[in-house]
Amino acid sequence: MSRSAEWPIAVCSVDVSRPIAPLTGLGRYSRVRVFVSHGDRLIGSVDVWHRGADTLSASRMIDALADRHSETLFRYALRRQLEGTASASPRLAPTSVSIVVPTCDRPDDLQRCLESLVRQRTRHQVEIIVVDNRPSLGRTKAVASRFPSVRLVEEHRAGLSYARNAGILHATGTLVVATDDDVAAPDTWIEKLVEPFSRPEVMVVTGHVLPLELETEAQCRFEAYGGLGKGFAAFEADGAWLRSTRDAAPTWRLGATANAAFRAAVFQDPAIGLMHVALGAGTPTGCSEDSYMFYRILRAGGTLVYEPSAWVWHRHRESMPSLRNQIRAYSTGHVAYHLLTLMKDGDRRAIVRLLYSLPRHLLVRAVQRLRRHSDYPLSLIALEILGNLMGPIALWRSLRRVRRLGPGPAPPVAKGTNAVSLESQAT
Amino acid sequence: MLTFGSEGCGGTELGRLITDRFAARIQRHLVADGLFAGDLDDLGAVKADCARRPPVDGPPVTVAVCTRDGADRLPACLDALLALEYPASLLDLLVVDNAPVDDATASLVRSRYPAVRYVVEPIPGLDRARNRAILESTAGIVAFTDDDVSVDPGWVEAIARIFAGEPDVDAVTGLVVPAEIDAPAQRLFEEYGGFSRGFDRRYERVDTVSGERAARRHGGAGRFGTGANMAFRRNIFERIGLFDIALDVGTPANGGGDLEMFFRVLKEGGTLVYEPAAIVAHRHRRTYEALRTQLANNGIGFYAYLVRSAMHYPDERAAFLRLGAWWLWWWNLRRFAQTFVSASAYPRDLVMAELRGSIAGLGRYQQSRRAMETTRGGDA
Numbered sequence: 001m002s003r004s005a006e007w008p009i010a011v012c013s014v015d016v017s018r019p020i021a022p023l024t025g026l027g028r029y030s031r032v033r034v035f036v037s038h039g040d041r042l043i044g045s046v047d048v049w050h051r052g053a054d055t056l057s058a059s060r061m062i063d064a065l066a067d068r069h070s071e072t073l074f075r076y077a078l079r080r081q082l083e084g085t086a087s088a089s090p091r092l093a094p095t096s097v098s099i100v101v102p103t104c105d106r107p108d109d110l111q112r113c114l115e116s117l118v119r120q121r122t123r124h125q126v127e128i129i130v131v132d133n134r135p136s137l138g139r140t141k142a143v144a145s146r147f148p149s150v151r152l153v154e155e156h157r158a159g160l161s162y163a164r165n166a167g168i169l170h171a172t173g174t175l176v177v178a179t180d181d182d183v184a185a186p187d188t189w190i191e192k193l194v195e196p197f198s199r200p201e202v203m204v205v206t207g208h209v210l211p212l213e214l215e216t217e218a219q220c221r222f223e224a225y226g227g228l229g230k231g232f233a234a235f236e237a238d239g240a241w242l243r244s245t246r247d248a249a250p251t252w253r254l255g256a257t258a259n260a261a262f263r264a265a266v267f268q269d270p271a272i273g274l275m276h277v278a279l280g281a282g283t284p285t286g287c288s289e290d291s292y293m294f295y296r297i298l299r300a301g302g303t304l305v306y307e308p309s310a311w312v313w314h315r316h317r318e319s320m321p322s323l324r325n326q327i328r329a330y331s332t333g334h335v336a337y338h339l340l341t342l343m344k345d346g347d348r349r350a351i352v353r354l355l356y357s358l359p360r361h362l363l364v365r366a367v368q369r370l371r372r373h374s375d376y377p378l379s380l381i382a383l384e385i386l387g388n389l390m391g392p393i394a395l396w397r398s399l400r401r402v403r404r405l406g407p408g409p410a411p412p413v414a415k416g417t418n419a420v421s422l423e424s425q426a427t
Numbered sequence: 428m429l430t431f432g433s434e435g436c437g438g439t440e441l442g443r444l445i446t447d448r449f450a451a452r453i454q455r456h457l458v459a460d461g462l463f464a465g466d467l468d469d470l471g472a473v474k475a476d477c478a479r480r481p482p483v484d485g486p487p488v489t490v491a492v493c494t495r496d497g498a499d500r501l502p503a504c505l506d507a508l509l510a511l512e513y514p515a516s517l518l519d520l521l522v523v524d525n526a527p528v529d530d531a532t533a534s535l536v537r538s539r540y541p542a543v544r545y546v547v548e549p550i551p552g553l554d555r556a557r558n559r560a561i562l563e564s565t566a567g568i569v570a571f572t573d574d575d576v577s578v579d580p581g582w583v584e585a586i587a588r589i590f591a592g593e594p595d596v597d598a599v600t601g602l603v604v605p606a607e608i609d610a611p612a613q614r615l616f617e618e619y620g621g622f623s624r625g626f627d628r629r630y631e632r633v634d635t636v637s638g639e640r641a642a643r644r645h646g647g648a649g650r651f652g653t654g655a656n657m658a659f660r661r662n663i664f665e666r667i668g669l670f671d672i673a674l675d676v677g678t679p680a681n682g683g684g685d686l687e688m689f690f691r692v693l694k695e696g697g698t699l700v701y702e703p704a705a706i707v708a709h710r711h712r713r714t715y716e717a718l719r720t721q722l723a724n725n726g727i728g729f730y731a732y733l734v735r736s737a738m739h740y741p742d743e744r745a746a747f748l749r750l751g752a753w754w755l756w757w758w759n760l761r762r763f764a765q766t767f768v769s770a771s772a773y774p775r776d777l778v779m780a781e782l783r784g785s786i787a788g789l790g791r792y793q794q795s796r797r798a799m800e801t802t803r804g805g806d807a
Contacts, residue, residue, distance in 0.1 A: 066455050
């Protein structure tokens with residue numbers, strides 16, 4: 001296989017509950033990544049090597065789907081038949097949802113994102129809040145003004161957490177959905193994402209993040225690195241899960257704020273609070289504010305549900321330099337996150353992670369690469385190590401910056417049902 | 428494959444063995460059929476009549492049987508063709524009689540098979556006969572089979588379904604199963620590898636995006652199938668030319684013209700599909716001598732094909748050289764060496780026959796090209 005065939009990869013989604021149509025205009029690609037859903041349920045993906053043919057016929061796609069997913073589809077069909085429609089899951093009563101979209105002067109991405117958000121088909125009352133984190137440039141305002149239903153909030157202090165918090169503080173919904181400006185959502189996304197809140201113990205729901213396109217080397221490498229999604233299997237995590245490991249619990253595998261919904265009440269819970277402003281994009285630490293948020297919620301006794309079927313499309317960074325920045329930021333933020341759990345929450349498992357399992361993980365991957373068991377470049381592994389080493393300094397600089405800029409206004413006084421504390425809900 | 432002893436096997440027992448062995452594949456087919464119907468909800472209850480894909484109201488097909496003095500073999504072949512489950516109005520059955528010594532075939536077809544057209548190709552050569560069939564065909568699709576083959580009733584429909592549903596596909600090959608494994612020579616041919624190329628549909632194409640060398644992945648054209656079960660869109664021959672008659676000389680059985688055409692289709696940017704649902708049953712040679720001749724011809728045909736393709740496509744030469752050298756070592760010489768150390772190795776004289784054929788095949792193509800030019804010069 002020659003190297004150039006590894007990208008670009010065409011991306012599409014297919015709903016197998018309806019007759020499958022052929023795909024055309026594929027002449028630029030060697031393969032297509034097909035994401036398979038059955039109605040509301042996301043099942044998996046399959047790569048079809050069509051090797052530059054312009055069309056991918058329906059029967060060819062069906063062959064690939066049956067080869068890869070026949071067991072899942074069969075089991076799923078059988079279960080639906082046995083259960084019938086009688087045992088459909090209890091539905092969440094209509095409620096109010098605030099979608100918070102921080103943006104950083106990316107008008108084209110924001111346009112696509114908002115177009116997909118205003119198209120949502122849902123029983124819930126939806127409020128869309130765009131937080132402009134670069135208000136001086138003025139381009140975000142122009143995009144937001146094209147959508148009359150969108151509220152625009154400005155946050156001058158650079159940093160994703162500052163921006164997200166500003167949006168959360170303006171949100172009026174019972175539920176707050178976090179997403180990013182480089183995301184586009186299918187039109188049933190909100191409905192599926194908030195459905196698990198019908199269970200009172202659920203405080204967070206995260207969803208799958210699929211690549212919008214895989215056109216460049218950077219986009220394909222990022223997806224191979226793991227992307228932002230957490231797989232096609234649903235799972236749950238709670239306080240017991242968080243305490244169950246000797247090593248630090250892998251909260252970074254629970255999801256990301258590109259696609260997450262919270263009960264608004266968590267932000268007013270004194271044990272949880274808002275996004276930590278020392279973490280996140282736009283700060284020296286670069287990321288992990290979402291992992292830390294999940295950590296605080298689980299520690300306070302809340303439950304997190306990962307619902308892959310509530311997926312969004314994410315446009316990965318196109319250029320290799322920005323991919324390197326992102327991977328370095330992930331590595332830096334990862335270490336900063338562990339230091340923060342150690343310092344603020346007294347979680348000594350962070351030491352195990354930082355001094356044993358993280359170095360071991362990097363070593364294993366480097367060895368795998370050297371033995372050609374993986375094709376993840378060594379240069380990126382080296383970059384991750386560099387990013388890890390920068391973690392402590394980055395956290396120190398970030399915390400100093402927060403002292404200078406202020407941690408942000410306190411949450412408004414709790415009102416109505418939102419004020420129910422986690423303890424009372426958990427018991 | 429399931430193997431039974433001489434005591435046979437009851438129906439219930441057979442059903443149990445089949446489900447044990449093939450449950451996953453059956454499930455895969457049910458899901459594929461359900462996806463085709465756009466309805467997965469019915470799968471749970473496996474109905475007595477499994478969801479079948481709807482029949483194609485498909486394209487007209489010419490079925491060509493190339494034969495040479497085959498009056499004794501033809502009746503079984505033609506009876507199977509008349510039993511094809513495909514609308515007769517869309518089916519054009521054609522026998523090409525290649526350099527017949529008498530009129531036995533002609534009178535057989537005319538007296539017993541009035542629905543079958545009969546044409547003669549006077550100059551000997553399988554590829555000449557195939558080209559005659561293409562010129563005589565009236566349909567957009569030409570399917571080829573041999574006179575020692577019985578086609579499955581669904582053979583043409585399986586081929587037509589691919590061509591109807593896949594506008595990009597130029598060639599389809601299918602599964603060739605043994606009609607019988609009675610004689611030791613027939614068992615030896617199956618042991619040699621037989622004609623079967625597996626039970627999974629495959630789409631073959633040279634990757635135009637990565638710019639890969641065609642011969643690197645597709646040079647071993649034998650894995651796509653064989654001339655006893657192949658079909659083409661007729662218009663592809665206008666684009667890439669007819670079968671190369673220079674591959675005929677000295678090998679009346681199989682000169683590698685089929686392999687060469689499979690490779691040419693792919694090299695010229697076409698798509699070939701191996702469709703295991705297109706089934707024919709081949710009656711292998713019953714005598715040891717006939718088997719040895721066939722294996723020698725295989726050697727000649729394969730290497731003549733390699734030489735021909737390397738000569739026509741200079742950009743593929745390095746890849747063909749590497750393939751030829753590897754095949755000589757891996758298939759011919761390694762198996763030859765095994766006959767000295769392993770009791771279960773393939774009979775040495777058969778390996779030798781193929782090896783000798785392979786070496787002869789290296790020079791055969793240029794030789795026959797020269798011969799053809801001389802003849803043409805003499806004619807002028």
